[in-house]
Amino acid sequence: MQSTSTEVQHAPKPYWNPYLSGIGLGLVLLLSYVIMGRGLGASGAFSSLVATGVSTIAPEHAKANEFYNEYLADTTKSPLKDWLVFEVLGVLVGGFISGALAGRIKTTVEKGPRISVKGRLFYAFIGGTIMGIGAKLARGCTSGQALTGGAVLNVGSWAFMLAVFGGAYMIAYFFRRQWK
Amino acid sequence: MNIPFFKYGLFGDDVSLVIAFIIGIGFGFFLERGGFGNGRKLAAQFYFNDLTVFKVMFTAIITAMVGIYYLSVIGWMDLSLVYVSPTYIVPQTIGGLVLGFGFVIGGYCPGTSCVSAVTGKIDGMVYLLGIVVGIFVFGEIYPLVSNFYNSTPMGQITLSQLFNIPYGILVFAVVLMAIGGFAAAEWAEKKLGNKIVEP
Numbered sequence: 001m002q003s004t005s006t007e008v009q010h011a012p013k014p015y016w017n018p019y020l021s022g023i024g025l026g027l028v029l030l031l032s033y034v035i036m037g038r039g040l041g042a043s044g045a046f047s048s049l050v051a052t053g054v055s056t057i058a059p060e061h062a063k064a065n066e067f068y069n070e071y072l073a074d075t076t077k078s079p080l081k082d083w084l085v086f087e088v089l090g091v092l093v094g095g096f097i098s099g100a101l102a103g104r105i106k107t108t109v110e111k112g113p114r115i116s117v118k119g120r121l122f123y124a125f126i127g128g129t130i131m132g133i134g135a136k137l138a139r140g141c142t143s144g145q146a147l148t149g150g151a152v153l154n155v156g157s158w159a160f161m162l163a164v165f166g167g168a169y170m171i172a173y174f175f176r177r178q179w180k
Numbered sequence: 181m182n183i184p185f186f187k188y189g190l191f192g193d194d195v196s197l198v199i200a201f202i203i204g205i206g207f208g209f210f211l212e213r214g215g216f217g218n219g220r221k222l223a224a225q226f227y228f229n230d231l232t233v234f235k236v237m238f239t240a241i242i243t244a245m246v247g248i249y250y251l252s253v254i255g256w257m258d259l260s261l262v263y264v265s266p267t268y269i270v271p272q273t274i275g276g277l278v279l280g281f282g283f284v285i286g287g288y289c290p291g292t293s294c295v296s297a298v299t300g301k302i303d304g305m306v307y308l309l310g311i312v313v314g315i316f317v318f319g320e321i322y323p324l325v326s327n328f329y330n331s332t333p334m335g336q337i338t339l340s341q342l343f344n345i346p347y348g349i350l351v352f353a354v355v356l357m358a359i360g361g362f363a364a365a366e367w368a369e370k371k372l373g374n375k376i377v378e379p
Binding site for chain 1: 187248272297318326
């Protein structure tokens with residue numbers, strides 16, 4: 001998972017043409033619909049993880065909460081034996097394979113030149129927290145709503161997608177120091 | 181053809197988990213190929229420097245959308261068996277705005293942060309930790325927000341039903357709009373000096 005020796009010898013390969021990556025991604029999404037009748041996702045897997053954690057530490061507390069309980073309802077199996085959990089495990093493997101083949105596995109912090117590493121990690125944590133809350137409120141994230149619902153013209157997903165771009169553009173100016 | 185296969189009982193739950201893992205590999209692979217494991221590239225979308233996020237997302241959406249439409253028109257795919265998640269328009273729009281804030285502040289979304297973390301980016305790993313904390317916070321405040329969370333339900337509804345536009349015409353219109361958007365994105369990137377973010 002950490003840096004490999006090959007990265008020293010070879011410069012990382014450039015990213016693919018965006019339309020080619022997009023077609024690849026779209027075909028994976030289509031395949032998911034064809035085989036399973038459902039699309040992709042990401043944040044749902046982390047909900048299963050959180051629900052499992054809370055129920056392990058405080059089972060009564062988790063049971064009394066409707067949100068956690070949705071992931072714990074089926075007591076015949078572990079909440080981690082879930083479609084999205086396995087899909088996200090695949091995402092980790094697929095991302096690693098692609099990165100390794102292109103020499104792009106490297107321990108680093110992605111940031112603009114005008115912010116410290118500490119500052120960037122602080123914002124990454126805060127951003128992740130805000131994203132977690134937003135994704136649950138919206139019943140899904142960029143994968144589960146925007147891509148998946150977008151392809152079947154789901155009303156809520158399209159409203160969500162416009163709001164994501166709207167929200168991001170709305171505040172981008174105030175966080176420019178982090179990226180530019 | 182009996183599509184979707186799973187809904188026709190061609191295989192069971194255990195096999196579906198193996199399929200989930202394989203589909204996930206494809207998903208992660210193409211996310212990384214497109215540069216979605218890099219927070220600088222993702223955030224650049226919101227400063228108009230590099231519009232890869234828009235291009236990849238909409239190419240993916242129209243590819244899958246046209247595929248689903250085509251398979252249903254030729255009668256191979258039963259659309260009534262395809263899952264369309266129910267719409268709760270106000271909480272989903274507000275959730276989208278909040279998620280957009282988190283995107284610019286943190287640089288990723290949940291799927292892309294997985295790819296980022298696994299390719300060694302420490303900011304991606306920290307971001308993942310943030311997501312887990314955020315979901316926990318949401319879980320803990322859920323009793324307080326559940327009324328809002330369940331407000332404005334519209335059921336399982338598509339844009340073609342909402343606007344009463346035939347499915348095929350809407351698919352065609354979305355493809356045209358996407359192509360127009362791609363042309364505008366290419367123009368804007370050139371205008372701003374092609375500051376495409378590289379690895």
